Amino acid sequence: MLPIHLFRQNKELIVDGLKKKNFKELELVDTIISVDEKRRHLQSESDNLAASINSASKNIGQLMAKGNKEEAEALKAEVSNHRDKTKLLAAQLADIETELHDLLVRIPNMPHSSVPFGKTPEENEVVRQGGSTPDLSAQKLPHWDLTAKYKLIDFELGTKITGSGFPVYIDQGARLQRALISFFLNYNIDGGYKEYYPPYMVNEASAYGTGQLPDKEGQMYHATADNFYLIPTAEVPLTNIFRDEIISEQELPVKMTAYTPCFRREAGSYGKDVRGLNRLHQFDKVEIVQIVHPDKSYETLEEMAAHVEHLLQLLGLQYRVLRLCGGDMSFTSALTYDFEVYSAAQERWLEVSSVSNFEVYQTNRMKIRFKDGGNKAQLAHSLNGSSLALPRIMACLLENNQAPEGIHIPEVLRPYFGKAIIN
RNA sequence: GGAGAGAUGGCAGAGCGGUCGAAUGCGGCGGUCUUGAAAACCGUUGACUCACAAGGUCCGGGGGUUCGAAUCCCUCUCUCUCCGCCA
Known part of the structure; x- marks a missing residue:
C-alpha cells in the first residue's frame, strides 16, 4: 500500500x-x-x-x-x-x-526508474547470464523420467496420499532435498543472514501484511476452522516478525533467512507447466528477507541478487538474470530480478528465484519503521528473494548432470549428500 | 476441553469517573564531573494525524453507560496458573 x-x-x-x-x-x-x-x-x-x-x-x-x-x-x-x-x-x-x-490497496507499487517498459514476459530484459549448456548427447531424459529411473520421487504415491502436486521424495531423492536445504541455509548464514524457523500457518493479519490478502486469497490454502492460512512463501511469516515494530537504526539492516515448505493452490495451471517438478502444490524453498534503511535498499537489492547468482554458480547451473518489465512485475514490487536456470532436457528456462525491492509498499501496510538520526520514526524498506526454490533446482541438477553411469552431484553438495553420484 | 487470574509507554510497574498521555524504577539520549570509562548528579525520552503550530486520537480489539472513562458494564482476542488430553 x-x-x-x-x-x-x-x-x-x-x-x-x-x-x-x-x-x-x-x-x-x-x-x-x-x-x-x-x-x-x-x-x-x-x-x-x-x-x-x-x-x-x-x-x-x-x-x-x-x-x-x-x-x-x-x-x-x-x-x-x-x-x-x-x-x-x-x-x-x-x-x-x-x-x-x-x-x-488496489494501487500497485510504483516501478523503479530502471524498470523497462513492456507488457509480457518476452519484454523482460536479460541483464546477465552464466554457466553453459551441458552436453547431453549420451542421454537426455527429462527429470520425471530420471526420478522414476533412480526412484527418487514418487508422484503417484503423493497423489494417493494427498493429491496431485504433492510428491513423495524417497531415499536418495529425500536426501538430496535435505542436502540442498542445508547447503542453502548455511550459505545464507555465511552471508550474514540470521536463520529462523517460522510457523507454516499464519493468521489473517499476517497474510494481509505481506499482501496475500485480499487479492491473492484463492492462491492460499485456508484452514477455516481456525482461520489460518498455509504460507505460500516464508516471506509471509518472516516479514511479519517486524510488523508494527519500530527498529532502532543501529539494528539495520535486518537480514533473515528461513527454510519452509510453501503451499500454493495454483488453480488454473495445466499442461507442461505442471509436469514433474515444474509446478507443485507443496514445495520447499529457502528465503532471504531484508529490512533496510531507505537510502540503502537498491544497493541491498544488488547485493542480494549477487548472493543468489553466486549460489547458482556454485551449483554449476546455467542461468540468466532478468530485470522484469513493468507489465510482468508483481503488484507489490518496485524492481524485480528473476533468476532462471536452464533445464537442458526439457530445453526451457525455469524460474528459481525472484529478488525484489518493495520499498515502503509492504512496510507502510505493516508499519515497519525505524528511528532515524532525528529520533523520528520513518518507514523502512523491505526486500526479499528466494535462495532458492528447490524443485526446479533439483529438476535441473538431475537433468543437466545425467550421464550413462548415473547423476553426478555438484562438488558443493557432496558434504551434505554424502556421495558423488546417484546411481 | 474445564476452572481461575490478567492485558497500561522499549521493559518493569502504579493509577479515588474529571486537574492522566498517564506516577515510579530500569533502559535510551544529552550534559556536569573524569586523562578516558564507570559511579554519582542534572536534564530529556511513546505513537498517529498534522505545517515537528493549534487542535484531535491512542492505556489488547470492538461496543455501551456518562456532560466526562485507563478507571464502570458487555463482548471478542490473547497471555498466565491449575486440571484433563497429548508428540
Whole structure:
C-alpha cells in the first residue's frame, strides 16, 4: 500500500508509474485524491467538535466543584447535543476511511526508474547470464523420467496420499532435498543472514501484511476452522516478525533467512507447466528477507541478487538474470530480478528465484519503521528473494548432470549428500 | 476441553469517573564531573494525524453507560496458573 501523501504531493509520478506497470484503472488516482480530501475535511470537522466537548466537559467539572449546578446542567445539554453530531461524523469518517483504504490497496507499487517498459514476459530484459549448456548427447531424459529411473520421487504415491502436486521424495531423492536445504541455509548464514524457523500457518493479519490478502486469497490454502492460512512463501511469516515494530537504526539492516515448505493452490495451471517438478502444490524453498534503511535498499537489492547468482554458480547451473518489465512485475514490487536456470532436457528456462525491492509498499501496510538520526520514526524498506526454490533446482541438477553411469552431484553438495553420484 | 487470574509507554510497574498521555524504577539520549570509562548528579525520552503550530486520537480489539472513562458494564482476542488430553 502506497502512503497517501504521495498522491497528494505527486500525482503525475503515480500516474506515470501506473502506466509503466500497465495498470488500467488510472481514474482511481483522482478518486483517491478526492476521497482523501473529503476524509480530511470530515476529520477536522470532527476534531473541532471533540475540542469543544472536551473543554465544555472540563468546565462542567469545575462548575460542579463550585456547586454551580444550573450552569453545569445547561452545559450538559449542549455537550449532549454535540455528542450526537460526533457520533454521526464518526460513522461517516469510518466509512470514508474504509473506502480510502480499499482504494489504496488496489494501487500497485510504483516501478523503479530502471524498470523497462513492456507488457509480457518476452519484454523482460536479460541483464546477465552464466554457466553453459551441458552436453547431453549420451542421454537426455527429462527429470520425471530420471526420478522414476533412480526412484527418487514418487508422484503417484503423493497423489494417493494427498493429491496431485504433492510428491513423495524417497531415499536418495529425500536426501538430496535435505542436502540442498542445508547447503542453502548455511550459505545464507555465511552471508550474514540470521536463520529462523517460522510457523507454516499464519493468521489473517499476517497474510494481509505481506499482501496475500485480499487479492491473492484463492492462491492460499485456508484452514477455516481456525482461520489460518498455509504460507505460500516464508516471506509471509518472516516479514511479519517486524510488523508494527519500530527498529532502532543501529539494528539495520535486518537480514533473515528461513527454510519452509510453501503451499500454493495454483488453480488454473495445466499442461507442461505442471509436469514433474515444474509446478507443485507443496514445495520447499529457502528465503532471504531484508529490512533496510531507505537510502540503502537498491544497493541491498544488488547485493542480494549477487548472493543468489553466486549460489547458482556454485551449483554449476546455467542461468540468466532478468530485470522484469513493468507489465510482468508483481503488484507489490518496485524492481524485480528473476533468476532462471536452464533445464537442458526439457530445453526451457525455469524460474528459481525472484529478488525484489518493495520499498515502503509492504512496510507502510505493516508499519515497519525505524528511528532515524532525528529520533523520528520513518518507514523502512523491505526486500526479499528466494535462495532458492528447490524443485526446479533439483529438476535441473538431475537433468543437466545425467550421464550413462548415473547423476553426478555438484562438488558443493557432496558434504551434505554424502556421495558423488546417484546411481 | 474445564476452572481461575490478567492485558497500561522499549521493559518493569502504579493509577479515588474529571486537574492522566498517564506516577515510579530500569533502559535510551544529552550534559556536569573524569586523562578516558564507570559511579554519582542534572536534564530529556511513546505513537498517529498534522505545517515537528493549534487542535484531535491512542492505556489488547470492538461496543455501551456518562456532560466526562485507563478507571464502570458487555463482548471478542490473547497471555498466565491449575486440571484433563497429548508428540
